Amino acid sequence: MNESRGLVEVRGLCKYFPLSRRRILKAVDGVDFRIRRGEVLGLVGESGCGKTTIGRLILNLLPLTSGEIEFDGVRLSELSRSEMRRMRRRMQIVFQDPYASLNPRMTIGNILTFPMKVQGLYRGKRRERVVYLLERVGMRASDMNRYPHEFSGGQLQRIGIARALAVDPEFIVADEPVSSLDVSIQSQVLNLFKELQEEFHLTSLFIAHDLSVVEFISDRIAVVYLGKIVEMAPSRVLYKSNWHPYTRSLLSAIPLPDPKIEQNKPPFSLTGEATSPINPPPGCRFYSRCSVKGERCKEDQPQLVEVGKDHYVSCFQVN
């Protein structure tokens, strides 16, 4: 991973939650990646694999156990509280559940004005800015006087996106922003997200469990399994020539909307369920479910190795 510096640089990221004296939940356990300016990095994996924790660590919403996060060359761990608050203008988040993430007692106008007030931005022009944001995400200016309960999930998610954009950020973490929406609404919000990405010159970390959604929106994809990245590649490459046995299982598990493919597929072969992240065994995290495992996999943890341009895999069996 050399090339130019990314806007976001993550090295050796770990987050352990102690549950009791002897039980440690290793939610994120040694994650490295870089997000280049203007790029969308997709983070895909199953529930409990640590995707959301990674997103929150990057924004410094959770303290990290070890590792380093650099944003535009600045180490976030070295910032004071007030420096961090100023830095937050440049990094924003869109949450998964729009019903829970918008205050039901505030009008949409106040919800959108709030981040500008905190950052002391757009003084005297906040109302105009709210109108602009609402119209830009496909809502009406008059919606600013209404409350969250008057809107549908898709509309609330548009408002959530407008709020994230209010302070003109450079970087956005989108944590499962469409997974609570109906299919027909999901495609509207995905299109909007893609347009805004270009228009606002955003750099994004897009977190989702649905690989077809991640593929549509992302330039590169990182596949996460139990707190580690097992494979990372440009999105087109990941679909066509994936190497890691977990990536392969994940792809074959996804039901595709095409009965010709689905009804001729060999039966799904992955057995068992994910290993618990509480006191995980020493070797590869995928060991218990892997079909190509060898001796070494039980004891040692594989590292990410470059197998092609921009394509990294963490598995002893493919090297």
Place this chain on the structure above:
Amino acid sequence: MLRSTEIPSPEERVKNYPHEMSGGMRQRSMIAMALACEPALLIADEPSTALDVTVQAQVLKLMKELCRERETAILLITHDMGVVARMCQRVAVMYAGRVVEYTDVHTLFSRPAHPYAEALLRSLPRLGTKRNRLDSIEGQPPQLNRLPPGCAFEPRCQYSSERCREQAPELKRLREGHEVRCYYPINGGGR
């Protein structure tokens, strides 16, 4: 029964309470319970929606195999077109409380006749096909207490006419085994 659903060490597990099991095992236990009295029909309401995709694949495979062995029919209720493609022979597409299209699974995916079914299929992001935009269905699903007098999909339909606004269409036979609730069905159905 527990053994047939591939729950590991079933002799031990049978003593467990639901909270001691994972989501996948709970759903396996539900399937064991539902099939215990050898029913002729299994109604599965979003059986894998709450599960992770690899666990979903296991549970769907299990359901398919067990029901095939026992000659149990399945009424599968789902919003996931991929699950439909994997599991079903025939499909009824619903919109606002009504069946709008009813046909075999291959016809639905290759030649959908109802504008809603067609638009829904086009709006899905598909793996391995890089696109800049998804086709989406504009507008919102209708509120069931305020349905329009005509066709419920009319406000979002790109083919609608005066007639659709005034009177809701009936479910009509298009050809053998293919029924559709639309005055202007797509794909060689008279338009």
